[in-house]
Amino acid sequence: MPTLFQSDAGAIYRRLLGYAKPFWPLYSAAIAAMIVYAATDTGFAALMRPLLDGSFIEQNPDTIRIVPVIMVVLFLARGLAGFVSTYCLNYVGRRVIKRLRGEVFEKFLLLPTAIHDQSSTGVMLSKLTYNIEQVAESTTNTITVIIRDTLTILGLVAWMFYLNVELALFIFLVGPLIGWLMRYVSARFRRYSLRIQDSMGDVTRVAEEVLSGHRVIKVFNGEEYELRQFENVNEKNRRLFMRMVAVRAISIPLIQLIAAFGMAGIVFLATQPAMLEKLTVGTFISFFTAMLMLMGPLKRLTNVNANLQRGIAAGKSIFEILDIPNEPAGGTRRLDRARGEISFDDVEFSYDRAKGKVLQEMTFKVAAGQTVAFVGRSGSGKSTLISLLPRFYDVVSGSIRLDGHDVRDYCLPDLRRQIALVSQDVTLFNDTIARNIAYGTMESASPQEIRAVAEAARVLEFSDRLPEGLDTMVGDRGVLLSGGQRQRVAIARALLKNAPVLILDEATSALDSESELHIRHALDALIKDRTTLVIAHRLSTVENADHIIVLDEGRIIETGSHASLIEQGGQYASLYRMQFHEEPVM
Ligand SMILES: Nc1ncnc2c1ncn2[C@@H]1O[C@H](COP(=O)(O)OP(=O)(O)O)[C@@H](O)[C@H]1O
Ligand SMILES: [Mg+2]
Structure with a gap:
């Protein structure tokens, strides 16, 4: 299992690096600057030897003069190198972020309607904001630490070996122990950071619902419920975070404790009589300085893994979105302006196969310029039916044609333009x-x-x-x-x-009868000369349709003109009667 995750993580990291690739000149500059930076660290440790042995013990006038100058030059180089590497890496990092954000946003536009239906806006938004920010950390901070600190460690270790092989070898006894601890800790870390991101999504989801549904909450006194829900996710987020903090807080002192043992060992070794003969004060202090200076980079390297894992976890959640296939792009058939002839041929549709068919055996034709009204109880599938025409969803079987061609053959923007x-x-x-x-x-x-x-x-x-x-x-x-x-x-x-095809799905439901009467003319003008599919809650809107289709539980149960349907005395007739209270309901 862990190996599987690792190769996965490797792939994600490589993919993230792919985004940084175009900026390789900046990367190279940053790496060069980091090499300089690492060298100044080693240089500083090395400077300790002439400083102590030359200036203080031998009191060599040349050394006394040159050491302060070197010190200033060292720090000047260090400052410059630090600036260049930080600036260049952040530049690349922010570029990567911008591109990722752009891609995720574009993905939001291209996702199939069904995916939008299923996903929570809060979770999607937190990917766009929080998760992408985490990737930024990973691409800049991590790289700085990995390259600069590794180089620093290499430089310092080399210097230590140069000074005294026995002491340096001793350090390497402690090294593997720290390494083992690092790996153990990072494995724990990875688990938490993924879960924290998920729980962050929960936090935004609940908050988002409250913000958009505040009226419903108020009028139904849902405050308690929302507070409880938020408390749950808020608390879960806190607990996960604390666990991560605990792991981190324990790991750092543990590593330092091990390092302290190592240091004590060094002092013990260095003060053995045989050693004391070989070591000057300057050599020992220089060695010791180098060792102390190792601690920082080592510590950052232990943390970097967690940081990297966090970035990878974030990258994974972003790529999950980016890898969802776009809605089908449609065919290649171009369409300037349709005549507006629509036909449904044995159309079957379900949102989720497990939940059964929402529409079945839908067969009907609408001639160009005609108006067809769909009538049926709420939930009978009217809105679903019309959402198939602009391909918000695609039929499960059967076909829908516009001007004699399957809607799936048209190029999508052309189809929707109609x-x-x-x-x-x-x-x-x-x-x-x-x-x-x-x-x-x-x-x-x-x-x-x-x-x-x-x-x-x-x-x-x-x-x-x-x-x-x-x-x-x-x-x-x-x-x-x-x-x-x-x-x-x-x-x-x-x-x-x-457009040649007009769909009105309870388009006037929010209008009072008077306003509806007023825009009647507008609607009449709108309907004239184009194919119209109308769903209306007021049957008076439907009466004038050329053709009426009555749906029930996803099937067509009656069709005909208003007059013929009334005459038939079926469901339409009873719905019609109910609405005008010609006889008591039931
Ligand atoms: N986006 C959706 N995802 C899953 N099921 C849906 C979705 N929209 C509607 N449904 C289901 O499909 C059926 C038909 O709904 P709909 O077409 O909206 O009916 P109507 O517009 O006639 O009131 C209902 O049972 C409804 O629960
Ligand atoms: Mg509806």
């Missing part, structure tokens, strides 16, 4: 009313065009009363507008799109 959709829950973006109307490909619409459709959809009726008119900001998801106003904006948007 369809305007006004649905029940209108999504507005945090922008002005005008820019919400001219959204997406209609960005280039002129102010006159926008005003014309705003007028037809009765948007002007309320926007003209606002101080900034059509340039009024609608707030986050359009909260500053009422439901009916939002729907009118959505209708204006559909008018502007002027």
Whole structure:
């Protein structure tokens, strides 16, 4: 199992490095700077010998003069090298982050609808923010530590061997022990950091739900429940973090304790009579300085593994998203403007095969320019049916054709360009009313065009009363507008799109009867000359349709015109009667 994870980790790390590859000149500069930096450390330890032996004991005037100069030069080089390596690595790191963020964001746009349905917004957002930040740490901090500190250690160890082989060899008895401890600790660490990231996602998920659902929470007094839920995830996050902190807090002193044993051993060895003869004060202090200076890099190297693992865990969770296949790109068939002939041929669909069919044996035809209404109880599959046309989901079997060709044959943007959709829950973006109307490909619409459709959809009726008119900001998801106003904006948007196929999914559900009557004309204008699939909660909207299809539990149970269906006296007729209270319900 651990080997499996390791090779996995290796692949992830290589993939992350791939992102840094284009910046190799900067990397090289940083590495060169780190070599200089490591050399200055060794140089400092080495300087101890002439400083003590030359300046203090022999009192050599040349040494006395040159040592302070060297010291300043050493630190000047060290400072410069430190700056260059930090700056270059962070530059690369931030570039990598920016690209990863861009890719994840783009992925959000390309993910199939089904994935969006399943994933929590909070978790997705925390990947975009928190997890990617962790990768930044990994690509900069880790590399600094691995390269610079390893080089420093090499330099210092070499210097120690040069000074005294016996003492240096002794150090190597302690080394493996520290190494073993490092590995043990890092294995524990890796487990926690992954779980902490997951629990961080939980924290944002719960918070996000509260932020977006605050009204529901208030009116149903859900505060307690939400508090409890948040307490759970908050506490879990804390506990996991504390466990990680504990592992870290125990590991560092443990390593240092082992190091202290080593140091005590060195002092003991160095003060043996045979040694004392060979060692000058300067040599011993230089050796000892080098050894002390080893501690920092060693300590960082033990931590670096945890850091690296954290980065890899974060990288893994990001690549998991990036590796989800995009929604199918569609075929190659181009389509400028469809005539608008739609046919469903024995269509079967399920969101999740295990949960059974949502639609089955759907067969019907809509001639170009016709209006077809779908009627049926809530949950009967109306919204699902129309979401198959713009390929939010794909059929499980059977086929849907537009102008005689399977919708899967068209190139996706071309297909979607043919369809305007006004649905029940209108999504507005945090922008002005005008820019919400001219959204997406209609960005280039002129102010006159926008005003014309705003007028037809009765948007002007309320926007003209606002101080900034059509340039009024609608707030986050359009909260500053009422439901009916939002729907009118959505209708204006559909008018502007002027697509050959129009889908109205309870498009007027948020409008009161009077406003609905008012935009009736707008809708009539909208419906005219194009193929329209309409789902309406008010059957009065449906009456004028060329054709009515009644659904129940994912099947077509009745079809026909309003008059013929009333005559049939089936479900449509009873629904119709119920709505107009011609006879008591039940
Ligand atoms: N995104 C989805 N994922 C899984 N199941 C869904 C999804 N949307 C709707 N359903 C299920 O599919 C069935 C049909 O729903 P829907 O098409 O929304 O009905 P209607 O629009 O007629 O009220 C329902 O049982 C509903 O629970
Ligand atoms: Mg619906």
